[in-house]
Amino acid sequence: MAINKIQFDIQVQFPHPRRWLLAGILPIVRRDRVVPRIDGVPLTDLIDRFELDAGMQPAGGAYGGLIPAYSQSLRMDDHFHGRSTMATGSKTPVLVCECGEWGCWPLLAEITVTDDLVIWDCSEQPGRRTRDYGAFGPFRFDRNQYDDAVRDLSRPISSDIA
Numbered sequence: 001m002a003i004n005k006i007q008f009d010i011q012v013q014f015p016h017p018r019r020w021l022l023a024g025i026l027p028i029v030r031r032d033r034v035v036p037r038i039d040g041v042p043l044t045d046l047i048d049r050f051e052l053d054a055g056m057q058p059a060g061g062a063y064g065g066l067i068p069a070y071s072q073s074l075r076m077d078d079h080f081h082g083r084s085t086m087a088t089g090s091k092t093p094v095l096v097c098e099c100g101e102w103g104c105w106p107l108l109a110e111i112t113v114t115d116d117l118v119i120w121d122c123s124e125q126p127g128r129r130t131r132d133y134g135a136f137g138p139f140r141f142d143r144n145q146y147d148d149a150v151r152d153l154s155r156p157i158s159s160d161i162a
Helices: 018-022 043-053 143-160
Strands: 006-011 033-038 091-097 107-113 117-124 139-142
Touching (some): 091 117
Antiparallel strands (some): 091 107, 107 117
8 A cells, every 4th residue: 555645735826917916906815725735746737637537528727726715714734634614525625626616616535534544535526426536546645744744734824814
């Protein structure tokens, strides 16, 4: 059983064109996106490649990182341990639509936490129930490495969530 390595990239993004911001037309609102990276590859790239290789239509390019600021009750440590306020049944969004809305085109995974491992499995795209994501994953992470990555993620963005 292979053990994967996870990290979380924080991509700083401003939702409005820079020229509007410079002209003072719109307030500057920073919306950080969180993109999981598995074994050095962004999850957005992994799922795009999987969907394209599987011949899914539409495929690829629709996923973006999670924007924690869109949910004031969201805590990253709870979310990535499968205890999210944004969960759908037993599954947790690990990516959402590139538009940033949590209910728009999410990639869900069942997150199982044990003493030694964190496992992402049973991925699904609720907008396309007939798609088979059975071969996507499972991803198995060492619990200590995973907890460190989530802890590192929680520090820089925790002040942006209010």
